[in-house]
Amino acid sequence: MRDMVLIGLYALAAGGLVSVAGAGALRLLRDRSILVHVVALLVITVVAVAAGVAAVARAMFLSAHDLQVVLVTVTAAAVVSLAVGVTFGRRLAVAAVWAQEARDRERRLEAGRRELVAWVSHDLRTPLAGLRAMAEALEDGVVRDPATVGEYHRRIRTGTDRLTQLVDDLFELSRINAGTLRLAPTVVPLREVVSDALAGVAPLAAGRRITLLAAETGWPRVRAGERELARVVSNLLINAVHYTPEDGTVQVDAGRDADDVWLAVSDTCGGIPDDDLRRVFDVAFRGERARTPDRGAGGGLGLAIVRGLVEAHGGRVKVRNHGAGCRFEVRLPAA
Structure with missing residues (x-):
């Protein structure tokens, strides 16, 4: 029993010294990745075991050959332990990164939802207040001049159209985010979709003296939901027209x-x-902090809808500065 106690004390002393040194090393590595911490902890454990075995072996007066056998055995076990530890440490590090990214993504989504509610509330209140004021003026007979009455009617119709577009955008975005969007892909001639979108945005472009250009030939066919693809092209064109100065080109x-x-x-x-x-x-996101309903398209939802619809098709969309402006590029699977 006395020998066993002495062996235990020798092992504890050797391992304890290594552990104290390892604790200092871990403190210096506290800002490093999880993988580094796992590897360092494994190395400290293995070295502590090896030191304890070596101390006990020396105390037992083992021969040089026997001591060498013991150390080789401990080294082999250490290599296996480190290999397994590094493998699981990498998996743990990857899992930690994924978890952090998921938390960051959730925070961004939550911040986006709060911002969306605030911005849409503003975009709803502002036109509603104007519509109510004009309706009350017409109802009370405050405005009687035919030209002014006609202008009020025009503004009421414009405000109603804008509210309808905003509600439609919110509904589309909610379907995308909720995963309830159901596509019915067909082979769609891209030229026809673009032609219809250009015709729809032509009055807005004409009012700003913006030239719309499109090639006459060379249009491919794409496999996509026709309604969703038309929405993508229309939103991109409307965004381009809204942010292009007068006498510009799209x-x-x-x-x-x-x-x-x-x-x-x-x-x-x-x-x-x-x-x-x-x-x-x-x-x-509208690219500027100032609220400019006459310039911004809807509630700043158009491009978010574009990304959601494109990704739902298994495609991707990106933007970059190009020449005197910017270039939005959508890629979808070919027919």
């Missing part, structure tokens, strides 16, 4: 690369600041 191009069909909408808006490029497709 151009639509398309083509095919390998298995992808691409559609690009280029404008002469003057470019997007680098800090805003990564936020262009965020919900309610």
Whole structure:
């Protein structure tokens, strides 16, 4: 029993010294990754065991050959332990990164939802207040001049259209975020979709003296939901027209690369600041803090809807500064 106690004390002393040194090393590594901490902890454990075995072996007056055998055995076990530990440490590190990304994504989504509610509330209150004031003026007979009455009617219709568009955007975005969007992909001639979208945005472009350009030939076919694809093209064109100065140009191009069909909408808006490029497709982002309902499209939801619809098709959308403006490019699976 006395020998066993002495062996235990020798092992504890050797291992304790290594553990104290290891604790200092872990403190110095406190800002490093999980993988580094796991590997360091394994190394400290293995070295502590090896030191304890070596101390006990020396105390037992083992021969040099026997001591060498013991150390080789401990080393082999240490290599296996470290290999297994590093493997699981990597998995743990990856899982930690995924968890952090999920938390960050959830925080961004929650912040986006709060911002969306605030912005949409503003966009709903402002036109509703104007509509109510004009309706009361007409009802009370405050406005009697036919020209002014006609102008009030026009403004009421414009405000109603804007509210309808905002509600429609919110409904579309809610379907995308809730995962209830159901696509019915068919082979769609891209030229026809673009032609209809150009016709729809032509009055808005004409009012701002903006030239709309599109190639006459070379349009590919794409496999997509026709209604959703029309919404994507229309939103991109409306966004380009809204942010392009008067007498500017908006151009639509398309083509095919390998298995992808691409559609690009280029404008002469003057470019997007680098800090805003990564936020262009965020919900309610308009590129400026000032509330400018006459300039912004809807509640700043158009490009967020574009990204959601494109990704629902298994495609991708990106934006970059190009020439005198910016270029939005959509890529979808070819027919």
